[in-house]
Amino acid sequence: MIVFSSLQIRRGVRVLLDNASATINPGQKVGLVGKNGCGKSTLLALLKNEISADAGSFTLPGTWQLAWVNQETPALPQPAIEYVIDGDREYRHLEAQLNDANERNDGHAIASIHGKAGRHRRMDRSLARRQPATRSRLL
Template identity: 80%
Template sequence: MIVFSSLQIRRGTRVLLDNATATINPGQKVGLVGKNGCGKSTLLSLLKKELSADAGSVSLPANWAMAWVNQETPALDVPALEYVIDGDREYRQLESELLVANEKNDGHAIATLHGKLDTINAWTIRARAANLLSGLGFSQPQLTQPVRAFSGGSGACALISRKPCCAGLICCCWTSRPTIWIWMRSSGWKSG
């Protein structure tokens, strides 16, 4: 569960939250609603550990996988499929280490890294990412289009799919643009 205890958040001299206390239990769906500038995005930044509370505390299980969607799609030349795969930092790190090990012809490191890649099921990453994007309405040709080519709902889907691509179970996911979820095709999401 996520627990906010006597939380205070300031932006400059302005107090956005003062002595706020709340508990969000697993399985609960919570909407954070308020006018512009009231602290919604600031609270999410606190959960992402981009900033600290001025007073009080926030706690959440260390084993929870967190995912979020930024407000804007970046203007990148990276193909949509690669952008989604980039969301799996562990895979990209191991891929980079393997490239170095291969350049050095370090057989021991290569074997170790192949074992780690096997553990995270890395050999199916492209298929899983493509399947996820397909489920969100992306066509096969769109998988190779640059991220900058997408906007609105399609861009949001690319951002959303980047997070859970290979992470397995996402325990908590949020966006500061909730209308995105209304637009998305629900048939693309599978539970299990």
């Protein structure tokens, strides 16, 4: 798991993160959102070992792979959502298996793949309608 503990990161005299703590467990997919200048890119730079924290600590398992979308993405013919989903290799693998099973008209394989893909359902319900525990996992 990735653990941030009491992080402080400054840019000059400006404190971007102060006493920030969080845990990201295996299998979680996390989106980082916030207003301009609040430290999102700085936190990613820390994860990519481009900078160090001024205080606190973080741990990142050496076997984990990180994926991110740059602020400026290349002009692509595909929709932005497809560009982002392409980063989820397991989802795309299941999608390919499902397409293959559909072409073969293999109902058992289709059902099995849908069972495996259940944890990959798109989060299309509004945040306000979710249970508090689910909302905290999304934030």
